[in-house]
Amino acid sequence: MRYESILVMSLILGSVRLSFSQESAPNISFEPQHLLTLSSGISSHTVRDEMMSPLLYSGTQVPLAFTYRFRGVDNRHTVLLYFDNTELHSSITRSIRDVAVSHYIKNLHLMFEYSFATGAVVFENLNTACFLGARLTGILNLRNHYVLQDKNHMSAEQMTGVGIHVLTETALQQESQNLLRIEINIPCISYVLLADRYNANVSEKLDNIDFDQNLLWQLFKKGDIVSFNTLFEIQADVSYSVFVTDHIGFDLQYRLLYYSFAQYQDLFHARVLSNQFLLGLTVRL
Amino acid sequence: MNTMKRSFSILIVLLAVYGCDTMFFEPDPANTPEDNFEILWKDFDRYYAQFALRHIDWDSVYAVYRPQISPATTDRELFAALSSIVLGINDMHVTLYTPMGDVYWKSRMPASYPSRRIINACKYIQCGPPQNGLFEYRTCQDPAIGYMIIPTFSGQGEGLTMADSRYLAIDEILSQWRGMKGIIIDVRGNSGGNSINAETVAGRFADQTRVYSYRRQKIGPGKDNFSSWKTSSVEPKGIYQFLKPVVVLTSRATSSSAEMFVMAMQVLPNVTIVGDTTGGGVGNPIFRELPNGWAYRLSTEMEADAQGRIIEGVGVFPDVPVVTTAADSANGIDRILEKGIETIRMSP
Numbered sequence: 001m002r003y004e005s006i007l008v009m010s011l012i013l014g015s016v017r018l019s020f021s022q023e024s025a026p027n028i029s030f031e032p033q034h035l036l037t038l039s040s041g042i043s044s045h046t047v048r049d050e051m052m053s054p055l056l057y058s059g060t061q062v063p064l065a066f067t068y069r070f071r072g073v074d075n076r077h078t079v080l081l082y083f084d085n086t087e088l089h090s091s092i093t094r095s096i097r098d099v100a101v102s103h104y105i106k107n108l109h110l111m112f113e114y115s116f117a118t119g120a121v122v123f124e125n126l127n128t129a130c131f132l133g134a135r136l137t138g139i140l141n142l143r144n145h146y147v148l149q150d151k152n153h154m155s156a157e158q159m160t161g162v163g164i165h166v167l168t169e170t171a172l173q174q175e176s177q178n179l180l181r182i183e184i185n186i187p188c189i190s191y192v193l194l195a196d197r198y199n200a201n202v203s204e205k206l207d208n209i210d211f212d213q214n215l216l217w218q219l220f221k222k223g224d225i226v227s228f229n230t231l232f233e234i235q236a237d238v239s240y241s242v243f244v245t246d247h248i249g250f251d252l253q254y255r256l257l258y259y260s261f262a263q264y265q266d267l268f269h270a271r272v273l274s275n276q277f278l279l280g281l282t283v284r285l
Numbered sequence: 286m287n288t289m290k291r292s293f294s295i296l297i298v299l300l301a302v303y304g305c306d307t308m309f310f311e312p313d314p315a316n317t318p319e320d321n322f323e324i325l326w327k328d329f330d331r332y333y334a335q336f337a338l339r340h341i342d343w344d345s346v347y348a349v350y351r352p353q354i355s356p357a358t359t360d361r362e363l364f365a366a367l368s369s370i371v372l373g374i375n376d377m378h379v380t381l382y383t384p385m386g387d388v389y390w391k392s393r394m395p396a397s398y399p400s401r402r403i404i405n406a407c408k409y410i411q412c413g414p415p416q417n418g419l420f421e422y423r424t425c426q427d428p429a430i431g432y433m434i435i436p437t438f439s440g441q442g443e444g445l446t447m448a449d450s451r452y453l454a455i456d457e458i459l460s461q462w463r464g465m466k467g468i469i470i471d472v473r474g475n476s477g478g479n480s481i482n483a484e485t486v487a488g489r490f491a492d493q494t495r496v497y498s499y500r501r502q503k504i505g506p507g508k509d510n511f512s513s514w515k516t517s518s519v520e521p522k523g524i525y526q527f528l529k530p531v532v533v534l535t536s537r538a539t540s541s542s543a544e545m546f547v548m549a550m551q552v553l554p555n556v557t558i559v560g561d562t563t564g565g566g567v568g569n570p571i572f573r574e575l576p577n578g579w580a581y582r583l584s585t586e587m588e589a590d591a592q593g594r595i596i597e598g599v600g601v602f603p604d605v606p607v608v609t610t611a612a613d614s615a616n617g618i619d620r621i622l623e624k625g626i627e628t629i630r631m632s633p
Contacts, residue, residue: 046306053574054324055313058306091313092578103574147572147580148382258309267331267505273309 035069035241037251039280045086045107046273051155052145053090057105061086065278067251074119076131076167082111082276088143105145109274111257112138115185117167128170135165135185137235139259141272157261157270158223159231161187177249183237190231192261193223233259241282251280316576318358322351325367325581328573331506333583335568335597339375343508346370360577361385371581375598377540378568382580394537399614400561400621401474401538403434409622419451422458429466430629433458435486438542439478452485456523459489467530467629470550473560473621477541480517487549488522490531490556495519497549499593502569502586514589519549530632531556532625535603540564545588547601552591557628558603560621565600 046058063084070077088105117133138160146152163186170180224230236256243249257274314320326347336343350366358366368388371381380389394401406412410423410432422433440449462468477483487497499514533550535558544563550556568584575581589595594602605628609620 046310048310051571054328055574055576056306056310091316092574092576094578103578103580145572147574151382151572151580153572263504267503267510271310273306 032073033069033071034285035067035071035282036285037065037067037069037280037282039065039067039251039253039278041253041276041278043084043086043109043274043276045084045088045109047088047105047107047143047271049143049145049155049268049270051268051270052105052143052153053103055090055092055103057088057090057107059086059088059107063109063276063278065276065280067280076115076117076133076169078113078115080111080113080115082109082113084109103145103147105143108140108142110140115165115167115183117165126170127172128168131167131169133165133167135163135187135235137161137163137185137187137233139257141270155270157259157272158193159187159190159226159233159259159261161190161231161233163187163189163233178242179240181237181239181241183235183239185235187231187233188227190226190233191223192226192231230263231259231261233257243282243284247284249282249284251278251282253278253280314576317356318354318363319356321363321575321577321579322354322366324575325370325573326351328581329583330508332503332571332573332585333374333379334501334503334511334586335374335376335584336508338587338595338597341374346373367579367581376568376584377564377566378570378582378584380582384578397611398537399609399611400536403471403473403622404609404614404619405617408617409619409626418454420454420458424465425469425626427626427630430626431458431462431465431468432471433468434471435475435543435546437475437478438480438482438486438546440482441479448481448485449479452482453523455486455489456525459523459525459527462527463525465529467532467632468527469532469534469622469625469629471534471622472539472543472546473534473536474538475540475543475546476538476564477543477545480542480545483542483546484517484519484549485522487519487546487553489525490527490550490553491519491521492526492528492553492555493521495552495591497552497591498545499589499591500567500569500586517545517549519552528555530629532628533558533560534621534625535560535563535601536621537561537564537600539601540566541568544596544601548590548596551601551604557605558601559605559607559625559628560603561606561608562600562602563596565596565598568597 040062042060043063044058044060046056048056061084063082065080065082068079086107088107090103093104094102113135115133115135117131119129120132121130140158142156144152144154166184168182172178172180237253239251239253241249241251255276260269260271262269314324330343350370353366354363364383364385367381371379371388372390375390377390380387410425413423420433420435422431424430425432440451495518496516497519498517500517501511501514504510504512533547533556535547539547540563544567547558547563551558567588569586570582570584572580572582587595587597590601605624607621607624613620
């Protein structure tokens, strides 16, 4: 699966490289900029959570995302907040209205990111600057699986990871502020919550939690530090920014997020694939 | 023009990736009688935690039933085979849900089992109009003794909050009952729900943090892949803890999270458990489903009380064993409640 993911990324990179290789050599502006973008569009989630079902569940939803970007002379900073709440169906989902014969999942997906990258190399003949850095990513994927009437159970992953972040920016025309960005992030070390609870119904079993105290802090203390043996995750973004005035522009973004998480070896894998097409309004301060 | 070509080529790649679910996921299993049987059998093989405890040779179950399943097997035949398997496990948390009906092992309660509910209520408590809250609470005929029925521990909070705030009503009740000599809590008909709610209530009677149970969970596909034993504790909760005598009434119908409540209360020095042995199943079940739409649940852990006694299939033993017989019931006598009241009265 990892090799397939890498293959996809290679295809994207290769395609973009071929697309722009014959362009003349414009200059990319690196004047410091603050960019705020509010985005929405369509997201598609596909989940196979072995704790819940042997079946694939998938669905689409309208997400909401907010991005702040800082484009410095040499550095890039990005903060992203993302939210969607998707209803996922499987091959045996019949009618959402009739819970007695339905099988579906309500999937809450929250994401927070902070990326930092510094200029590594410029390919002038490709009009492309390449940045290397790190990304801090926090993801909450909370699933409520409705099996039968009055029967539902929950499962969740909450992971906060630090990973390698690669960013390329390509200008389409000389002196243009319209940029094509490609970003790839692979978390290397993550802190995962609900650690020893994953094989149980998490809605019923969170021991030693004092509900009179700060719940988030107590949950946070129950995590595990994991790496590739437990969690494999990849995020890939392709986005294109077009400015119609000096301060107003649009941002078209595609994101692929995939992770495979297993709390215990060979038991209860959760695999989640998220595709997001977002169109955003960008304000340059 | 070049820009158009570039954009188009990127769009093609993105659309290809967008529809690439099959690259990341294997296809769903087929909806055939054999696949449905295999999935259920393998799920139990990997996730079920109590085979050894219940002396079940799961491989022999496969050897007996698998030859009965073929592509020609009808839904009713498959239902008969899976029902037989489920019933043979003898676990109250193992259930098969189908359009042809739900199949689950019923506890060892006889058909007529008067111990599960209050009998001739107005003889023992001060009756009044129905109460709307989660708890039903009144005073006994002796107004120095409070009586409370907790019918369920079901319900959960919003979002990531696991506790159901309705159970915090216990604080208001106890503040009214501060002057009581003692309290009787009736969970004879409580079939469980959310153990966090059980701990929420139990904490209102705790003087200090005490371990009340041990559990271990299935953490791998092998039959012996269990976690180490972990503890569950009850600790003081709420603004006020009632530390005077408390009696908890139990029966065979007291099960699942209600048994955790009983175990939590049993370790408290001011609490006496009166009644029948509880149902005997904590199990922490998970739900599963088959490609044909049927669903089932199975236990993923086993639980022991504070003394290390496994309660799965056994139950929690009361401190004072009492049952209400059919003859008692016919004569309007609630033997268990009478013993509870007597226990409070006799307490110092």
